[in-house]
Every structure is written in C-alpha cells, then in structure tokens.
Amino acid sequence: MTEYDLRVNADRLNRRIAELAEFGQLPGGGVSRVAFSEADVEGRRYAMSLMQNAGLNVRVDPAGNILGRREGGVAGEGVILVGSHIDTVPDGGAYDGALGSLAAIEVAHTLTHAGYRNRHPLDIVIWCDEESGLTGSRGFVGELSTDDMSRPGKDGTTLAEKVRRIGGDPARIHEAKPEPGSIAAYLELHVEQGSILHSEGIDVGIVQGFVGVQHYDVVIKGVPNHAGTTPMDRRSNALLTASELVLAVDRIVKSTPGRQVGTVGRLIVRPGAANVIPGQVDLTVELRDMDMTSLQPIWEAISKELEDLSAKHDTTVSYELRQSLEGTVTDPGLRAVIAEVSKDLGLSSTEMPSGAGHDAQKLTKVCSAGMIFVPSVGGVSHSPDEFTRPEDVANGANVLLQSVLKVDMM
Amino acid sequence: MTEYDLRVNADRLNRRIAELAEFGQLPGGGVSRVAFSEADVEGRRYAMSLMQNAGLNVRVDPAGNILGRREGGVAGEGVILVGSHIDTVPDGGAYDGALGSLAAIEVAHTLTHAGYRNRHPLDIVIWCDEESGLTGSRGFVGELSTDDMSRPGKDGTTLAEKVRRIGGDPARIHEAKPEPGSIAAYLELHVEQGSILHSEGIDVGIVQGFVGVQHYDVVIKGVPNHAGTTPMDRRSNALLTASELVLAVDRIVKSTPGRQVGTVGRLIVRPGAANVIPGQVDLTVELRDMDMTSLQPIWEAISKELEDLSAKHDTTVSYELRQSLEGTVTDPGLRAVIAEVSKDLGLSSTEMPSGAGHDAQKLTKVCSAGMIFVPSVGGVSHSPDEFTRPEDVANGANVLLQSVLKVDMM
Numbered sequence: 001m002t003e004y005d006l007r008v009n010a011d012r013l014n015r016r017i018a019e020l021a022e023f024g025q026l027p028g029g030g031v032s033r034v035a036f037s038e039a040d041v042e043g044r045r046y047a048m049s050l051m052q053n054a055g056l057n058v059r060v061d062p063a064g065n066i067l068g069r070r071e072g073g074v075a076g077e078g079v080i081l082v083g084s085h086i087d088t089v090p091d092g093g094a095y096d097g098a099l100g101s102l103a104a105i106e107v108a109h110t111l112t113h114a115g116y117r118n119r120h121p122l123d124i125v126i127w128c129d130e131e132s133g134l135t136g137s138r139g140f141v142g143e144l145s146t147d148d149m150s151r152p153g154k155d156g157t158t159l160a161e162k163v164r165r166i167g168g169d170p171a172r173i174h175e176a177k178p179e180p181g182s183i184a185a186y187l188e189l190h191v192e193q194g195s196i197l198h199s200e201g202i203d204v205g206i207v208q209g210f211v212g213v214q215h216y217d218v219v220i221k222g223v224p225n226h227a228g229t230t231p232m233d234r235r236s237n238a239l240l241t242a243s244e245l246v247l248a249v250d251r252i253v254k255s256t257p258g259r260q261v262g263t264v265g266r267l268i269v270r271p272g273a274a275n276v277i278p279g280q281v282d283l284t285v286e287l288r289d290m291d292m293t294s295l296q297p298i299w300e301a302i303s304k305e306l307e308d309l310s311a312k313h314d315t316t317v318s319y320e321l322r323q324s325l326e327g328t329v330t331d332p333g334l335r336a337v338i339a340e341v342s343k344d345l346g347l348s349s350t351e352m353p354s355g356a357g358h359d360a361q362k363l364t365k366v367c368s369a370g371m372i373f374v375p376s377v378g379g380v381s382h383s384p385d386e387f388t389r390p391e392d393v394a395n396g397a398n399v400l401l402q403s404v405l406k407v408d409m410m
Numbered sequence: 411m412t413e414y415d416l417r418v419n420a421d422r423l424n425r426r427i428a429e430l431a432e433f434g435q436l437p438g439g440g441v442s443r444v445a446f447s448e449a450d451v452e453g454r455r456y457a458m459s460l461m462q463n464a465g466l467n468v469r470v471d472p473a474g475n476i477l478g479r480r481e482g483g484v485a486g487e488g489v490i491l492v493g494s495h496i497d498t499v500p501d502g503g504a505y506d507g508a509l510g511s512l513a514a515i516e517v518a519h520t521l522t523h524a525g526y527r528n529r530h531p532l533d534i535v536i537w538c539d540e541e542s543g544l545t546g547s548r549g550f551v552g553e554l555s556t557d558d559m560s561r562p563g564k565d566g567t568t569l570a571e572k573v574r575r576i577g578g579d580p581a582r583i584h585e586a587k588p589e590p591g592s593i594a595a596y597l598e599l600h601v602e603q604g605s606i607l608h609s610e611g612i613d614v615g616i617v618q619g620f621v622g623v624q625h626y627d628v629v630i631k632g633v634p635n636h637a638g639t640t641p642m643d644r645r646s647n648a649l650l651t652a653s654e655l656v657l658a659v660d661r662i663v664k665s666t667p668g669r670q671v672g673t674v675g676r677l678i679v680r681p682g683a684a685n686v687i688p689g690q691v692d693l694t695v696e697l698r699d700m701d702m703t704s705l706q707p708i709w710e711a712i713s714k715e716l717e718d719l720s721a722k723h724d725t726t727v728s729y730e731l732r733q734s735l736e737g738t739v740t741d742p743g744l745r746a747v748i749a750e751v752s753k754d755l756g757l758s759s760t761e762m763p764s765g766a767g768h769d770a771q772k773l774t775k776v777c778s779a780g781m782i783f784v785p786s787v788g789g790v791s792h793s794p795d796e797f798t799r800p801e802d803v804a805n806g807a808n809v810l811l812q813s814v815l816k817v818d819m820m
Binding site for chain 2: 192193194195196211213215223224225226227228229230231232233234237239240242243244246247250253254259261262263264265266267268269272273274275276277278284286288354355356357379380381382383
C-alpha cells in the first residue's frame with residue numbers, strides 16, 4: 001500500500017459533521033453558530049479536541065484562528081496549510097465551513113493513523129469569523145490593524161474584545177501574519193453553495209478564482225404622508241422609485257452578456273406603516289463578476305436609470321460605493337493538482353468561478369491557494385436546508401487528502 | 411352683544427398648542443406623545459387642569475376618555491359632545507388631535523368667561539389612544555369587550571392594564587357607552603392632514619364622511635439563496651414579485667376613475683442581507699374610498715396580477731383581508747350648521763371626504779356627528795413638520811364655537 005491508496009474514514013467524517021451541527025442547533029433544524037457566540041466557542045472547543053486526537057499540536061493565533069501543527073520531516077520546506085471555518089450565518093446549515101474544517105482534520109487524522117511522514121510541516125486551520133467578513137484570514141494576511149480591532153461594531157463591542165474572548169491576542173495582531181514565503185500552499189474544501197455541480201452531475205469543482213464584489217448603498221427619499229388623505233397625484237412615494245430600481249437591476253444584469261450577478265438583498269421601507277406613504281427606502285445593490293471591469297458599465301446603466309426613475313416619481317436619491325473587492329485567481333499549479341487527483345480517484349471535475357467569498361481568497365495574498373468544491377443539493381446555502389450527500393463529502397475529503405500528499409511530494 | 415359675537419381667545423389657544431407640544435417633544439422638534447406613555451399621562455394632566463380652569467367638572471370614563479361637563483339649563487336636552495384626542499404617532503406633530511382638543515376646551519372657556527348659559531349639557535372630551543386604533547371612542551360606542559381589553563398587545567401588555575394606568579376602569583368598560591339618545595350631537599375640529607384646503611386656499615373643510623379602508627396582508631415566498639453563487643436564471647426572488655406588485659397597485663388605483671387611494675406602506679424583505687436573494691417579502695396593500703363597492707374590482711385586478719407575477723417569477727403568494735372598515739357619513743344637519751356658521755364668519759368652505767379615520771367616525775354609531783377641517787400647510791401630517799397657521803387655528807375654533815352655540819339653540 002502506498003500513499004496513493006490512502007483514503008479518509010468517510011463514516012467518521014460524516015458523523016462529526018452531524019456532531020458539530022449540534023452546537024448552535026435550532027429547533028427547526030438550522031444551525032446558528034455565529035462567530036464569538038457561546039455556540040461558536042463550544043464548537044471551537046470540540047474542533048480543538050478532534051485536532052489533538054489527530055495528533056496535532058494546537059494553538060490559537062493572535063487573530064483567533066485555530067492552528068494544529070503536524071511537523072514536517074524535511075528542514076526548510078514551506079508549510080502546507082489546509083482548513084476552512086466553523087462559524088455560520090444565523091439559522092444556517094451544517095456544511096458551509098464545517099465540511100472543509102472537519103475534512104482537513106480528517107486528512108491529518110488519516111495521515112497520523114497511517115504513520116505517514118510528511119516532508120512539509122502541515123497546519124490544519126480553522127479561520128475565525130468567516131461569515132461576517134473573513135476576520136481571521138484577513139488578520140492572517142495582515143489586513144487587520146489594531147485600529148480595526150479597537151473600533152466598536154454594530155453591537156457596540158470591539159473586534160478586539162471578541163477575539164480576546166476566544167483566545168486571540170489583538171494587541172499582537174501583526175504577529176498573526178506568517179513570514180514571507182513560509183507557506184507553500186493553502187488548500188480548502190467547501191460546499192459549492194450554488195447549483196451547478198449538483199444539477200450537472202459533476203463530482204468536483206476546481207475553483208478558478210473568486211468573483212469581485214461591488215456593493216452600493218442607495219437611499220431614496222420621498223415624503224412620508226398620510227396614505228388616506230394624500231391623493232394619488234400628489235404623492236412622493238420612495239417605494240415606487242425603489243421598486244422600479246429593483247426590476248431595473250435584474251433586467252440590466254440579465255441583459256448584459258456574461259456570468260455577472262446583481263442583487264437587491266436588503267431593502268428597508270421607512271416609516272414602514274400600512275397607512276403611511278413610504279418616505280424613504282434604504283437598499284443595497286450588489287454586483288459580482290470575476291472581471292471587475294465588466295461591472296462598471298452595468299453600474300453606470302443602473303445609476304443612470306436610478307436618476308431617471310427618481311425624477312419620474314418626484315423623489316431624490318443618493319448612493320455610495322460601500323465595498324469594492326477585486327476578483328482574485330487561484331494558483332494554476334494547484335488547480336492542475338486537484339484536476340489530476342480527481343481523475344485518479346475516478347471523479348468528474350470542472351473548473352468554475354466562486355460566486356461567494358472565501359478565506360482562500362485572502363490567502364492568495366500570501367501564498368499559492370487552491371480550492372475544491374463539492375455539490376450542494378439544489379444549490380441551497382445559508383439555510384437550514386443546506387445539504388451535501390455523504391458520498392460527496394467523502395469524495396471531497398479524499399480529493400483534499402490526495403492533493404495534500406501530492407503537494408507534500410513537490 | 412349677542413352670542414353670535416362671541417369669539418375664542420386665539421392667542422391663548424395657539425399658546426396652549428405650543429405648551430401641550432412640550433410634553434413628548436423630541437430634540438428634532440417632533441412630538442412623541444404616544445398613548446399611555448409618560449408624556450401622554452403628563453399631557454392629559456395638563457389638559458385636565460385647563461378643563462378645570464374652564465369651569466368644567468372633569469372625570470375619566472371607564473375607557474380612559476377624559477370628559478369635562480358644563481351642565482345645561484334645560485332638563486331633558488341631549489348632551490353636546492365636543493373634542494378630539496391628544497395622543498400622537500411616534501415623532502408626530504403638534505396639531506393632529508391637539509388642535510381639536512384644546513379648541514374644544516377653549517370653546518368651554520369662552521362660554522364660561524362670557525357667562526353663557528347653555529341649554530344642553532356640554533361635554534368636552536379627550537379620546538384615549540386615537541392613533542393606534544380609536545381605542546377610547548370605540549370603548550365609548552360599545553365596540554370594546556372585556557375580552558378585547560384583556561388580550562395582550564404586541565408589547566405584551568393588555569389594553570386593560572394600559573387603560574387602568576391612565577385612570578380608566580376596564581372591568582366596567584360596558585358602562586362607558588352612553589344611554590341611547592342621550593347625546594344630541596358630536597362635533598370635532600381637526601387639521602385636514604391633506605393638501606386640498608391649503609393648496610386651494612379654502613378656510614374650512616366640512617367633512618362629508620370617512621372613507622372605508624380595506625387592508626390586505628400579502629406574503630410572497632421565493633428561495634433565499636446566496637447572491638453570489640446563484641446564477642440569474644436560477645433564482646426565485648420574492649422581491650421581484652413584490653416590486654412589480656407595488657407598481658401594479660399604483661397603476662391600477664390611478665387608472666380606475668374615482669377618488670380612491672391605494673398604498674403599499676409596509677414592505678419587509680427577509681432575510682434582508684445584501685448578499686442573500688430575498689426569500690420572502692411581507693407587505694401590506696391598503697385601499698380607501700368612501701364607496702367600498704368600488705374597491706372590490708380594484709382588489710380583484712390587483713390580486714389577479716399578483717397571481718400572474720408570482721408565476722412569472724417562480725414564487726408563491728398568499729394574502730388575507732386583515733381589516734375592512736366601511737365608510738361612514740356625517741350628519742347632513744350638522745354639515746349645514748357648519749356651512750352656515752362658516753359663511754357668517756366670512757370664511758370660505760367646501761365639503762370633502764376624510765381620507766383618515768377619526769374618532770368622529772365611531773361617534774356616528776351613537777349620535778349625529780359633524781367634523782370641521784382646517785388647512786394643513788403642504789398637507790404634511792404625522793410628521794414633525796406638520797403645521798397649521800395661527801389664523802386657521804383661530805378660524806377653526808370660532809367655527810366650532812359658533813356651531814356649538816347653534817346646536818345648543820336647536
């Protein structure tokens with residue numbers, strides 16, 4: 001038996017996914033393991049016990065990331081970093097993040113059990129607070145300053161206080177960043193969160209890169225008058241402008257050639273009473289594409305239409321670009337590794353962009369990064385109904401294991 | 411000098427409107443004197459002191475309404491009831507309700523000061539909790555049961571507990587209703603809350619009646635997927651259906667002949683995150699007209715379009731009629747009185763429907779009711795910017811005074 005014959009214990013892995021889901025489980029079946037919550041702290045404790053059980057030397061870095069080390073046998077080789085996150089959105093599912101984290105631990109467990117002597121040091125990582133903005137991986141690549149840490153969040157608590165709560169050391173946040181060149185590769189397994197693999201019957205997605213995101217905050221103002229006493233022709237109704245904008249975003253994004261997406265996901269009507277004409281609507285327009293240059297003409301078309309609609313409905317508008325994240329690409333060498341390994345395992349694969357942001361996207365700043373997707377049934381994500389079949393869980397973990405072995409021999 | 415020459419003290423009345431606005435005044439100039447709040451209790455105390463000062467015998471009825479009696483000189487004559495409310499919406503203005511309440515007290519004050527001997531008993535009334543659903547006047551006309559009183563509200567507190575807090579006696583709620591035939595007339599002065607009188611330069615509005623209201627709750631369901639990973643052609647976006655519905659309501663209501671209005675005032679997007687496709691939208695459709703039969707074909711057209719839109723966007727819908735209030739008319743005799751008095755005072759007047767609900771609407775169930783409007787500058791209402799000019803305040807109060815005198819002599 002060679003290392004090519006090594007396989008993860010799929011039953012153990014699927015069982016552990018179910019066990020982790022018990023931390024933060026809601027009566028309706030959803031999982032709320034929001035970063036820094038009591039459930040998150042308990043889930044982290046559970047994960048650390050599994051890491052110790054896999055023979056790893058566990059520590060928490062200044063940014064609150066959990067790292068479990070398996071030392072390498074050859075001096076001077078760069079670290080192979082493998083992992084994901086275990087925090088969830090409120091009322092989320094059991095697979096997003098959890099799959100990749102537990103599979104990474106399973107890879108280490110399998111190597112330890114087999115007595116495999118890795119040449120490179122192997123670090124299994126569980127990133128802190130992925131869902132609210134990639135906090136842990138941003139800290140790891142040096143994007144978080146002590147200022148960022150000490151600014152109070154929406155809940156009035158600073159990130160520093162939260163990170164401290166889970167064993168991080170925000171005063172030493174700059175020490176979270178590894179020495180340049182010290183990491184050989186980062187690999188992450190994740191559920192697709194989209195419906196492409198499942199609907200096309202493909203086993204493995206090889207992530208080409210992460211789409212860029214432009215997020216605009218739009219404010220539309222009308223006059224909040226009495227809905228009974230104000231005749232139809234004397235209204236300044238902010239919701240009429242907003243409704244036409246929602247439809248315009250959908251129409252413009254769909255009618256432009258390409259794979260971009262555009263969404264109005266948040267829309268708040270003020271004052272929001274049945275008997276008051278909407279005086280203000282606050283909404284978000286989010287655009288995503290691998291190629292950010294394609295988003296510019298789309299936003300120009302949307303904002304031009306917004307001005308016209310606002311005049312038509314006697315309202316006023318303002319907007320600002322709230323967030324702009326460039327698209328990033330994964331390492332071609334690692335993509336080739338994943339493709340080869342998948343083929344060797346008898347699995348079908350395809351290259352695809354990731355519409356969602358992931359920690360791997362941040363890791364591209366400090367090392368070669370590769371990412372593996374497995375199918376999400378129906379593409380359902382961030383939902384209690386999120387599901388990935390046990391055989392796809394096993395496939396993904398074995399692709400991850402064999403990719404780690406192949407990189408270790410490079 | 412005869413009673414026809416009596417006039418209110420307009421300076422005192424305008425000063426008192428400003429004084430009452432201090433109870434619940436917000437830094438931005440708005441007034442939050444929400445029923446049963448500390449500010450409301452203080453405002454009620456202030457109003458009761460003015461009533462006592464006007465020589466009235468003050469009591470609080472079981473429904474929490476404040477009544478101030480000036481006894482009549484002729485046995486067996488029905489009560490003339492005059493008043494309004496002093497509670498406000500959150501962040502409302504200084505005139506809605508306050509004007510009619512303080513003008514009614516001013517009428518009594520003027521009569522007392524002049525030594526006028528009224529034939530009918532005169533009751534000045536301040537209705538309890540108008541804004542959240544005409545609580546006090548509903549109790550007065552017998553529409554509130556002890557069951558209604560003991561059901562917990564949205565804040566977990568029963569109406570009974572709240573009414574008790576302001577001196578009412580919910581266990582005796584049925585005693586709030588007057589003996590049949592014991593009330594000769596109800597008169598109320600109020601700001602228009604619309605822009606018709608102000609924009610057309612008319613001094614006095616004579617309310618023909620109160621429009622009926624149909625309020626539907628609509629729920630649209632899609633699938634709340636990840637906004638980055640779900641291609642545009644695989645979405646089930648509840649907000650697309652909702653946006654087209656908002657526009658359809660506006661279009662159908664406007665294109666049907668008549669004075670009806672239709673509004674989507676509340677619209678809540680779930681889960682409401684910038685990066686999640688809207689999985690559910692809850693919204694209200696409110697239709698109003700004097701003639702309820704005209705609303706039926708309008709709702710039929712809207713609901714048919716809703717079904718079509720829902721199918722088009724791959725969403726599902728459900729709706730229910732949440733509230734249906736019939737339109738009611740005021741007393742023709744009292745309308746004639748108000749018209750005549752206005753003319754005698756040299757004021758222009760017009761008959762008009764009231765788009766808003768008022769306590770007077772409930773009073774039509776137990777007596778003849780009449781209602782007087784004065785202009786709202788710009789039609790602004792339920793807003794810190796609500797304003798009625800001091801001369802219009804004086805005009806309205808004098809029309810009220812002379813109408814009371816005319817009814818007293820009937």
